[in-house]
Amino acid sequence: MSSTQDGHDVTQPHHENLQLVDHGNAGDASGGEGQRHRVVVIGSGFGGLFGTKALKGSDVDITMIAKTTHHLFQPLLYQVATGILSEGEIAPPTREVLSRQKNARVLLGEVTDVDLDARTVTHHVLGRQTVTHYDSLLVAAGAGQSYFGNDHFAEFAPGMKSIDDALELRGRIFGAFEMAEVGAAKGEDVDHMLTFVVVGAGPTGVEMAGQIAELAHRTLRRDFRSINTRSARVVLVDAAPQVLPPFGAKLGEKSKKELEKLGVEVKLGAMVTDVDERGLVTQYKDGHTERINSITKIWAAGVQASPLGKQLAEQTGAPVDRAGRIGVNPDLTLPGYPEVFVVGDMISLDNLPGVAQVAIQGAKYAAKEIGHRLDNKPAQKPFKYFDKGSMAIISRFRAVALVGNVRLTGFIAWLMWLAVHLVYITGFKNRITAVLHWFVSFLGRGRAERTSTEQQIFGRNALARFDRGAVDLVSEPGAYEAAQVMLEATRRAELEAAAAENVRLTDAGERGVRMEERV
Numbered sequence: 001m002s003s004t005q006d007g008h009d010v011t012q013p014h015h016e017n018l019q020l021v022d023h024g025n026a027g028d029a030s031g032g033e034g035q036r037h038r039v040v041v042i043g044s045g046f047g048g049l050f051g052t053k054a055l056k057g058s059d060v061d062i063t064m065i066a067k068t069t070h071h072l073f074q075p076l077l078y079q080v081a082t083g084i085l086s087e088g089e090i091a092p093p094t095r096e097v098l099s100r101q102k103n104a105r106v107l108l109g110e111v112t113d114v115d116l117d118a119r120t121v122t123h124h125v126l127g128r129q130t131v132t133h134y135d136s137l138l139v140a141a142g143a144g145q146s147y148f149g150n151d152h153f154a155e156f157a158p159g160m161k162s163i164d165d166a167l168e169l170r171g172r173i174f175g176a177f178e179m180a181e182v183g184a185a186k187g188e189d190v191d192h193m194l195t196f197v198v199v200g201a202g203p204t205g206v207e208m209a210g211q212i213a214e215l216a217h218r219t220l221r222r223d224f225r226s227i228n229t230r231s232a233r234v235v236l237v238d239a240a241p242q243v244l245p246p247f248g249a250k251l252g253e254k255s256k257k258e259l260e261k262l263g264v265e266v267k268l269g270a271m272v273t274d275v276d277e278r279g280l281v282t283q284y285k286d287g288h289t290e291r292i293n294s295i296t297k298i299w300a301a302g303v304q305a306s307p308l309g310k311q312l313a314e315q316t317g318a319p320v321d322r323a324g325r326i327g328v329n330p331d332l333t334l335p336g337y338p339e340v341f342v343v344g345d346m347i348s349l350d351n352l353p354g355v356a357q358v359a360i361q362g363a364k365y366a367a368k369e370i371g372h373r374l375d376n377k378p379a380q381k382p383f384k385y386f387d388k389g390s391m392a393i394i395s396r397f398r399a400v401a402l403v404g405n406v407r408l409t410g411f412i413a414w415l416m417w418l419a420v421h422l423v424y425i426t427g428f429k430n431r432i433t434a435v436l437h438w439f440v441s442f443l444g445r446g447r448a449e450r451t452s453t454e455q456q457i458f459g460r461n462a463l464a465r466f467d468r469g470a471v472d473l474v475s476e477p478g479a480y481e482a483a484q485v486m487l488e489a490t491r492r493a494e495l496e497a498a499a500a501e502n503v504r505l506t507d508a509g510e511r512g513v514r515m516e517e518r519v
């Protein structure tokens, strides 16, 4: 059993199917009289966290359910992957962030089902199922990587959506240099180990390619004996004809030139058609193909909205676009279900981009609307996104920014990037340490977070070999408890016998006395 923030026991083990039914607050599944309004939030990303915070002053009980225990600042994932920042700096525990918000609690779990008519959310963690009731629901489950129907590419070309991804990539990038050093010392050809291919020339791909080039040309140049890291190839490929399409043609061209100055090979109009352990194949518009031999491929192309979007669409008849995003009403609610709001990367509305501000502003709007309804205030006007601009860093001291119609490049854009990211990193202590790490990397040559392990590199693919992933590594719900009951009986008898023998040895004065000397 667990208890809500107001102290009531709410979680009832249901022994027949070992499912926990969680009423979201004081016990009554009906959401009846005298009970605080229950808001369930799915996701602890930008939408989930900012929506929960915006409800701080409201007379509601909030349950945030997310499949990670942290809030992730995705825009800086590439800095974790390239050893600039630690994972903790961009992923503080959600529980800690919300520790002072008494009307909010956090549950770890992956939501697998939302029943809109029953107003319940079903979630799982390591095979344990819980059903939580809501009166209002805020769905902010974001988006995952899309391999455009070629999911098998993922085995050799990790995406960059999670802390696991960033740490795996860190291991693969630094590991490639290590493998090359070993091979070169034996006189082997190590070109494919010193070739890094980034797929996707959007902001993430551009930032990633720029940082790997800086690693190879600046940070690591004195650290190896058998290889010259400056000879490493960094290749950025994209099927589109320009880099950074959302920034417009001018900034795209400028960014391409900056990347080339850094030593990045930019291959445009190049669609990836195959990926294997040793490299990938690209095809150009005229039909010719090119193979690039590389053990380190990074997939920064394409997003696919959370599958929850499709599930909600099936229940409501709402449309879903090719990227799996669900069409919502202008007030961000689901057709026919005004108590359900969907925000952020999951939605398709007015061609809104998949950026943090869309999620943050949408979640704040939804939170305000919930408050208005509770206070019997009139509904707000339809949701309107305020575009604060976009920016991408290319290398140290160089970035591009688009704010309204103003296009900025170089050092000024870089300073803006620094200021904006400092404001949005969650937590004061994280801001302080991030600034220190930026000093180390941008003013100096170092990278403070170069540690990587074998498990980081191989853990994902190893887990994928189990039918049910990590669930196969733990006991079934109930099995552990049953085994404990049996063990307890035999263990108690053993412990009692051991204690009786200890007493006898002491009382008989037999400790430290040889067998043959005993009387």
Ligand SMILES: Cc1cc2nc3c(=O)[nH]c(=O)nc-3n(C[C@H](O)[C@H](O)[C@H](O)COP(=O)(O)OP(=O)(O)OC[C@H]3O[C@@H](n4cnc5c(N)ncnc54)[C@H](O)[C@@H]3O)c2cc1C
Residues within 6 Å of the ligand: 042, 043, 044, 045, 046, 047, 048, 065, 066, 067, 068, 070, 072, 073, 074, 075, 076, 077, 078, 109, 110, 111, 112, 140, 141, 142, 143, 160, 161, 203, 204, 306, 308, 343, 344, 345, 346, 354, 355, 356, 357, 359, 391
């Ligand atoms: C590498 C990268 C770089 C980016 N750079 C920028 C940038 O520079 N500027 C910018 O504005 N935007 C950037 N973005 C986009 C931005 O991060 C997203 O638009 C934003 O995170 C969307 O917020 P969200 O709340 O919709 O989803 P997310 O922030 O992705 O949050 C989704 C949450 O839902 C949880 N979740 C998912 N499925 C389930 C489930 N079934 N059950 C329970 N929980 C679930 C996840 O664990 C997560 O907590 C970047 C994205 C990436 C990946």
